[in-house]
Amino acid sequence: MKTKKSALSGKQKTAISAAIGHVVLLAVIVLMLYPVAFAVGASFKPQTEIFTNVLNFFTKNPTLDNFARAIERIDYFKVVWNTFAIAFCVMAFKVFTSYLCAYAFVFLNFPLKKLLYFVLISTMFIPFTVTMIPNYITISKMGLRDNIIGVMLPQLSDAMGIMLLRQQMRTIPRSLIEVGKLEKSSHFTIMTQIVLPIAKPCVISTAIIFFINSWNEYVWPRLILKTTDNYTLSLALQLFVDSEAGSGMGICMAMCVLTMLVPLVLFIIFQRQIMATYASSGIKG
Numbered sequence: 001m002k003t004k005k006s007a008l009s010g011k012q013k014t015a016i017s018a019a020i021g022h023v024v025l026l027a028v029i030v031l032m033l034y035p036v037a038f039a040v041g042a043s044f045k046p047q048t049e050i051f052t053n054v055l056n057f058f059t060k061n062p063t064l065d066n067f068a069r070a071i072e073r074i075d076y077f078k079v080v081w082n083t084f085a086i087a088f089c090v091m092a093f094k095v096f097t098s099y100l101c102a103y104a105f106v107f108l109n110f111p112l113k114k115l116l117y118f119v120l121i122s123t124m125f126i127p128f129t130v131t132m133i134p135n136y137i138t139i140s141k142m143g144l145r146d147n148i149i150g151v152m153l154p155q156l157s158d159a160m161g162i163m164l165l166r167q168q169m170r171t172i173p174r175s176l177i178e179v180g181k182l183e184k185s186s187h188f189t190i191m192t193q194i195v196l197p198i199a200k201p202c203v204i205s206t207a208i209i210f211f212i213n214s215w216n217e218y219v220w221p222r223l224i225l226k227t228t229d230n231y232t233l234s235l236a237l238q239l240f241v242d243s244e245a246g247s248g249m250g251i252c253m254a255m256c257v258l259t260m261l262v263p264l265v266l267f268i269i270f271q272r273q274i275m276a277t278y279a280s281s282g283i284k285g
Contacts, residue, residue: 036260042253043067050249066254073251074228074236076258083232086148086221087214090155094210095203098161103191105162106169107177117166124159128219136223146226155214161206168202169195205273212263233259 041057042050043066049059070076104110105117135154144150172195180190196203218234225231228239237259240252267274 039253039256039260042250043257045250047250050253066250067258070240070251070254070258074231074239078229079231079233079236082148082230083215083234086151086217086232087211089152090214091207091210093152093156094158094161095207097157098165098206099191099203101157101162102165102169103187103195105166106172107190107195108187117162120159121163124163132220132223135220139224145224146230148225148230150224151217151221151232154220158210161210164206165199165202168199172198201273201276205270205276208266208270209274212266215263 037057041059044062044064045059046061046063046065049061101120105113131154139145139150139153142150142153144153176194176198177190180194185193216234217232221232221235225235228236231239233255237252237255240248240255
């Protein structure tokens with residue numbers, strides 16, 4: 001009887017723990033999704049309805065007026081182009097440099113390889129505020145302030161990309177590389193015809209991560225870009241915050257929706273590859 005009672009007690013404790021865990025998880029999900037739901041709902045509401053009931057995300061009189069006014073107030077397509085140009089160039093250079101470095105760390109032998117990899121990975125833990133001032137001074141001396149090139153330049157390489165691609169390449173059988181060497185294939189041929197087809201999902205997901213991170217970047221573009229003609233979408237948002245009373249809240253929320261639309265769609269499309277890439281980064285140390 002005692003054994004049955006203790007077993008039952010154990011099952012009850014497990015059920016209670018699971019229930020508490022689910023409640024906490026649900027609360028976290030609600031807290032994270034509420035701002036997104038509020039932004040989407042408010043963007044379709046008339047200004048007079050936005051603050052009448054903040055928990056009601058729907059309206060009986062949906063309108064696209066907020067989106068139209070947001071696009072009219074700024075040179076929207078120029079801002080989108082600036083954002084896309086920065087995100088695409090940063091993504092392309094980061095993937096290119098990360099791929100070359102990861103290949104070298106996995107398939108080439110050279111002195112101090114482990115030490116160099118450790119130094120590179122350690123840069124991931126250096127706060128942005130430490131490198132911000134030297135980068136800002138360098139960009140200013142180069143005359144690239146208020147220029148989208150000045151935003152791109154310090155972001156053309158990334159230690160996280162090297163780590164993710166290196167972990168993926170370590171899963172590639174060495175025998176394939178040896179076959180390529182026996183056939184006297186160059187490193188370029190091995191990289192493009194043997195390694196790349198296998199690592200392609202990881203390369204694509206890493207590229208999407210870089211693109212989304214650059215698309216959402218605010219602090220560094222805010223330091224470099226000064227004129228509205230060079231603004232990105234994240235910077236353009238501040239133009240729509242009129243006052244603490246929220247007189248332009250509907251337009252601001254419409255701009256928020258337009259800003260997060262591209263990253264959200266990309267994540268929805270490539271979420272499996274992105275999650276798989278992060279998971280594979282912990283397979284081997």
